[in-house]
Amino acid sequence: xxxxxxxxxxxxxxxxxxxxxxxxxxxxxxxxxxxxxxxxxxxxxxxxxxxxxxxxxxxxxxxxxxxxxxxxxxxxxxxxxxxxxxxxxxxxxxxxxxxxxxxxxxxxxxxxxxxxxxxxxxxxxxxxxxxxxxxxxxxxxxxxxxxxxxxxxxxxxxxxxxxxxxxxxxxxxxxxxxxxxxxxxxxxxxxxxxxxxxxxxxxxxxxxxxxxxxxxxxxxxxxxxxxxxxxxxxxxxxxxxxxxxxxxxxxxxxxxxxxxxxxxxxxxxxxxxxxxxxxxxxxxxxxxxxxxxxxxxxxxxxxxxxxxxxxxxxxxxxxxxxxxxxxxxxxxxxxxxxxxxxxxxxxxxxxxxxxxx
Numbered sequence: 001x002x003x004x005x006x007x008x009x010x011x012x013x014x015x016x017x018x019x020x021x022x023x024x025x026x027x028x029x030x031x032x033x034x035x036x037x038x039x040x041x042x043x044x045x046x047x048x049x050x051x052x053x054x055x056x057x058x059x060x061x062x063x064x065x066x067x068x069x070x071x072x073x074x075x076x077x078x079x080x081x082x083x084x085x086x087x088x089x090x091x092x093x094x095x096x097x098x099x100x101x102x103x104x105x106x107x108x109x110x111x112x113x114x115x116x117x118x119x120x121x122x123x124x125x126x127x128x129x130x131x132x133x134x135x136x137x138x139x140x141x142x143x144x145x146x147x148x149x150x151x152x153x154x155x156x157x158x159x160x161x162x163x164x165x166x167x168x169x170x171x172x173x174x175x176x177x178x179x180x181x182x183x184x185x186x187x188x189x190x191x192x193x194x195x196x197x198x199x200x201x202x203x204x205x206x207x208x209x210x211x212x213x214x215x216x217x218x219x220x221x222x223x224x225x226x227x228x229x230x231x232x233x234x235x236x237x238x239x240x241x242x243x244x245x246x247x248x249x250x251x252x253x254x255x256x257x258x259x260x261x262x263x264x265x266x267x268x269x270x271x272x273x274x275x276x277x278x279x280x281x282x283x284x285x286x287x288x289x290x291x292x293x294x295x296x297x298x299x300x301x302x303x304x305x306x307x308x309x310x311x312x313x314x315x316x317x318x319x320x321x322x323x324x325x326x327x328x329x330x331x332x333x334x335x336x337x338x339x340x341x342x343x344x345x346x347x348x349x350x351x352x353x354x355x356x357x
Contacts, residue, residue: 097302104285115277140260180275194272236303
């Protein structure tokens with residue numbers, strides 16, 4: 001075997017030196033900040049959980065037993081139960097990189113259908129409730145079909161659906177409110193989610209229990225089922241998901257249908273919360289649900305986040321609202337702080353997303 005020439009030896013030495021230089025390159029992404037960033041990336045619910053615990057601690061220190069009483073803490077849950085349920089529906093859509101501006105209108109229309117079918121047509125209450133649930137699901141299906149099959153932007157589709165459903169709601173109900181006393185006498189099942197029970201000195205409603213169970217059920221489904229993994233995959237990169245065998249259109253339609261069904265349940269819970277069937281109730285549910293989702297750390301770009309985070313986001317809003325009210329602060333401070341939290345949440349999300357770059 002012949003020895004390599006001088007030029008060949010020089011070339012080999014250059015290659016050897018290059019490989020040595022590459023091996024000696026120091027990765028600056030191993031410090032504490034990067035590790036913390038990576039933990040938050042893998043556990044997106046940690047940020048809202050930390051904010052929630054901090055908010056409870058601060059108001060607890062400032063207000064003492066006035067805030068930490070069982071009444072105050074369960075009052076927060078009762079106040080956020082509708083927002084929490086609607087936020088669960090909104091979370092599913094946002095995880096697919098979409099948005100649903102019609103959730104509040106679907107919720108109210110479903111409650112109006114339940115009430116009107118019962119009192120205008122004399123339909124048995126269970127059947128009327130089922131019709132209300134189907135109404136919400138149908139609205140969700142229309143949203144999903146337009147997004148998945150017609151390829152329209154979710155923002156435009158749900159903005160239009162919001163206006164259509166809102167108008168349908170007022171036209172069909174003739175802007176008529178079914179009073180609480182009438183419902184209690186004729187159809188108490190409509191107020192089922194408003195039923196209260198005491199546990200350890202704290203008062204809970206069926207609606208609160210439903211919200212908690214719904215959140216944990218969806219959290220399990222998203223994490224431990226193939227459908228849940230497909231939802232994340234579609235939100236992260238729909239083209240890559242389709243190439244890997246995911247039926248993107250079916251996933252999107254199923255997500256919007258489930259969102260509509262959950263909004264219909266929120267409409268049933270709304271009747272229990274306010275006692276009556278009012279076509280003018282729940283007008284801010286759209287904004288409040290998006291607020292809870294964003295503060296909860298679910299990325300508006302899709303594919304990352306936790307349904308538990310949205311639940312924590314709703315609780316954060318409830319804690320700030322009640323805490324500031326007990327302190328006697330102007331209600332505008334609540335909006336100011338929530339606005340700051342929204343911007344901060346989006347900024348943190350952008351920072352966390354850099355860990356995957």
